[in-house]
Amino acid sequence: MNILIVEDEKNLGLEIAEFLGKEGYTIEHAWKKSSAEEKIFVNTYDFILLDLGLPGGDGFELLHQLKQLKDREDAVIILTARGDVEDRIKGLEAGADDYLPKPFSLTELLARMHAIIRRKHKLEMNEVNIHNFILDIKNHKVSFEGQKISLTGKEFEIFNYLVLNKDRVISRINLTEHVWGDILEINSDSNFVDVHVKNLRKKLSGHAPIEWFETVRSIGYRINSGK
Amino acid sequence: MMKLQLKLALYNTLTKVAIITMMGILILVSINRISVNHIHQRLIQKKNKLITNLSSVKINDLLTQQKTFTDYNLLKEEYIILKEVKNSDTSKLKHYFSQESREIEGSQEEYQILSAEFKYGGRRYLLELGETMSTVGQLEHTISVFTFLILLAAVILTLLTDLAFSKFLLAPFYQIIDQKLNKVNDPISFNYEPVKTTTEDFKILDQSISILMNKIADLFITEKEFIANVSHELLTPISILNTRLENLLNDEKLSPEGENKVFACLKTLNRLKSIINSLLLISKVENNQYKKPDSISIKELVHEVYEELEHRLMMMELKFTINLSEDHHFTGNRSLFNTLLMNVVNNAIKYNLPSGSVSIYDTYIDKHYELIVEDTGQGMDLNEVQHAFQRFEKFQSEKEDSHGLGLSIVRSIASFHDIEIEIESEKGKGTRVIVIFPEKD
Numbered sequence: 001m002n003i004l005i006v007e008d009e010k011n012l013g014l015e016i017a018e019f020l021g022k023e024g025y026t027i028e029h030a031w032k033k034s035s036a037e038e039k040i041f042v043n044t045y046d047f048i049l050l051d052l053g054l055p056g057g058d059g060f061e062l063l064h065q066l067k068q069l070k071d072r073e074d075a076v077i078i079l080t081a082r083g084d085v086e087d088r089i090k091g092l093e094a095g096a097d098d099y100l101p102k103p104f105s106l107t108e109l110l111a112r113m114h115a116i117i118r119r120k121h122k123l124e125m126n127e128v129n130i131h132n133f134i135l136d137i138k139n140h141k142v143s144f145e146g147q148k149i150s151l152t153g154k155e156f157e158i159f160n161y162l163v164l165n166k167d168r169v170i171s172r173i174n175l176t177e178h179v180w181g182d183i184l185e186i187n188s189d190s191n192f193v194d195v196h197v198k199n200l201r202k203k204l205s206g207h208a209p210i211e212w213f214e215t216v217r218s219i220g221y222r223i224n225s226g227k
Numbered sequence: 228m229m230k231l232q233l234k235l236a237l238y239n240t241l242t243k244v245a246i247i248t249m250m251g252i253l254i255l256v257s258i259n260r261i262s263v264n265h266i267h268q269r270l271i272q273k274k275n276k277l278i279t280n281l282s283s284v285k286i287n288d289l290l291t292q293q294k295t296f297t298d299y300n301l302l303k304e305e306y307i308i309l310k311e312v313k314n315s316d317t318s319k320l321k322h323y324f325s326q327e328s329r330e331i332e333g334s335q336e337e338y339q340i341l342s343a344e345f346k347y348g349g350r351r352y353l354l355e356l357g358e359t360m361s362t363v364g365q366l367e368h369t370i371s372v373f374t375f376l377i378l379l380a381a382v383i384l385t386l387l388t389d390l391a392f393s394k395f396l397l398a399p400f401y402q403i404i405d406q407k408l409n410k411v412n413d414p415i416s417f418n419y420e421p422v423k424t425t426t427e428d429f430k431i432l433d434q435s436i437s438i439l440m441n442k443i444a445d446l447f448i449t450e451k452e453f454i455a456n457v458s459h460e461l462l463t464p465i466s467i468l469n470t471r472l473e474n475l476l477n478d479e480k481l482s483p484e485g486e487n488k489v490f491a492c493l494k495t496l497n498r499l500k501s502i503i504n505s506l507l508l509i510s511k512v513e514n515n516q517y518k519k520p521d522s523i524s525i526k527e528l529v530h531e532v533y534e535e536l537e538h539r540l541m542m543m544e545l546k547f548t549i550n551l552s553e554d555h556h557f558t559g560n561r562s563l564f565n566t567l568l569m570n571v572v573n574n575a576i577k578y579n580l581p582s583g584s585v586s587i588y589d590t591y592i593d594k595h596y597e598l599i600v601e602d603t604g605q606g607m608d609l610n611e612v613q614h615a616f617q618r619f620e621k622f623q624s625e626k627e628d629s630h631g632l633g634l635s636i637v638r639s640i641a642s643f644h645d646i647e648i649e650i651e652s653e654k655g656k657g658t659r660v661i662v663i664f665p666e667k668d
Contacts, residue, residue, distance in 0.1 A: 009466075011467045011471070012467045012470060015467065015470035015473075016470060018474050019470065019473065019474055053459060081458060081462035081463045082455055082458060082459055084516070086516075101462075102462045102465075103466035103468075103469040103496075103500055104466070105469065106470055107473070168477065169476065169486065171493060173494060173497050174493075180535065192538055192539045194542075195541060218487070219487065
């Protein structure tokens with residue numbers, strides 16, 4: 001999959017590229033509006049990560065230009081540090097697939113991209129296997145050797161996010177923000193996520209040992225793929 | 228306090244009353260004087276006539292049998308007395324006026340009296356001519372009544388006309404107050420069209436308000452730009468740091484100790500982000516950047532908040548009750564109000580004691596719907612309650628990870644919705660947060 005990162009902040013663009021590169025994506029950069037235009041007109045992308053405040057013009061203009069091109073399926077995620085309340089609605093109305101305010105976590109970006117891929121390409125493979133636990137991402141269900149495991153919505157969300165970001169330590173804050181969204185002050189107290197993780201592990205361990213579901217002391221959690 | 232309209236009308240009326248009363252008194256006094264003067268002149272004329280026509284025969288006739296002659300006409304308007312004066316030949320002849328009360332045939336009357344002495348045939352006589360004052364009294368009475376009636380009519384008439392006129396005159400003033408001040412929530416969408424008036428003063432007022440609003444609108448726009456700039460300039464570097472640290476974690480050469488430090492950095496960074504976002508949220512709310520497009524059901528929202536925070540209640544083993552008597556709806560910004568409620572309920576959970584309780588209920592007081600979130604938590608003393616809404620205000624009881632902006636956010640979202648927040652709290656017993664909604668239109 002190829003991705004165009006339209007971001008004037010080079011440091012940020014390069015960090016995103018490093019992360020997504022490791023995930024196996026092909027990355028192209030555009031540092032200003034004019035170069036982004038050239039690239040969009042010539043190539044098609046699976047993803048365009050679009051910053052709104054660009055040298056030489058507004059990201060929205062670029063989005064409008066893209067939407068006027070025929071037969072294009074490029075998914076657009078707006079990444080912005082602009083504080084405008086209307087931006088989110090404006091972006092989604094203009095045809096962006098998602099909107100992620102800066103600062104965001106790279107694992108969250110990855111989760112959003114996966115969600116878009118599933119939605120857009122109607123993936124047949126909507127099941128993920130982790131140590132013989134099968135996650136049916138489309139229907140939000142988990143089973144083990146054909147046996148259904150009943151999880152709450154939040155528990156599934158947590159499991160899914162950890163599996164998606166397997167072999168990475170996911171901090172409590174990161175997890176809380178993914179599951180409950182950014183509700184400011186409230187999330188500063190992120191220990192509450194432990195209750196959900198505790199319940200989730202109890203349910204999973206009823207079927208098989210889950211030593212791969214690791215608690216990383218004082219930080220968060222990690223699911224090891226064992227590869 | 229009194230309205231200008233009423234003040235003006237009262238002032239006008241009072242001055243008119245004063246002038247008319249003065250005039251009335253003046254007229255009464257002068258009428259009295261003029262009448263008395265006329266009576267005096269008449270009496271002198273009569274006396275002269277009498278004395279000229281007098282002869283010794285007549286005097287004798289008059290005084291034939293008695294020593295005194297008295298006569299009065301039928302209606303007792305006039306009388307005459309003639310008598311001889313003795314033993315005082317040397318003194319000067321008396322001639323004076325007086326006002327005296329006389330009883331004539333049983334009825335008391337006030338008379339103007341001319342007492343004049345004259346000599347006739349070597350003898351000295353006193354002539355007393357009297358004329359009743361009752362006609363003067365009558366005249367005075369009539370004038371008094373008349374003056375009073377005019378006064379009354381004038382008072383009522385001027386009061387009414389003044390009220391009506393000043394109401395008409397002041398109409399543009401109230402229109403300006405209403406349209407240009409009271410109904411203005413957002414200086415950006417201020418209506419600059421002047422209010423129609425022919426009064427120069429109101430035109431000046433209208434223009435001044437417009438100029439002021441223009442300045443405020445400018446400040447608002449500047450503030451909006453400032454917020455956008457702060458937002459961009461602070462959040463971009465945080466974003467770079469955040470992604471860089473995340474990438475660092477992917478480095479397999481990183482030691483567990485290093486990993487811990489990187490996570491600590493991420494945590495601190497998250498705290499910074501949270502503070503900035505909270506401050507930006509408050510600024511944006513106060514800068515009127517949000518709209519109020521949603522019809523919000525309190526009942527629905529309370530249940531949503533409960534579901535979101537359920538796990539926290541479980542963890543603290545708190546008893547939670549929702550008891551809403553009615554489903555109050557109001558227009559506002561759903562996501563903002565959700566944040567408000569989340570913060571209030573979350574505080575009730577966070578500062579509770581294990582096995583305590585949180586209850587949400589409602590009531591109607593003076594047509595205002597009130598939502599109450601009550602906990603059996605740590606509570607606050609009076610000083611803490613007074614400072615609860617201040618930014619970055621943290622108390623001893625506060626948890627480490629709090630940054631003291633929760634209630635500031637609550638307050639700005641509340642005032643954005645014309646909602647009042649009251650806190651009642653007792654140390655060690657618990658806190659009651661009362662969300663008072665505006666009266667429904």
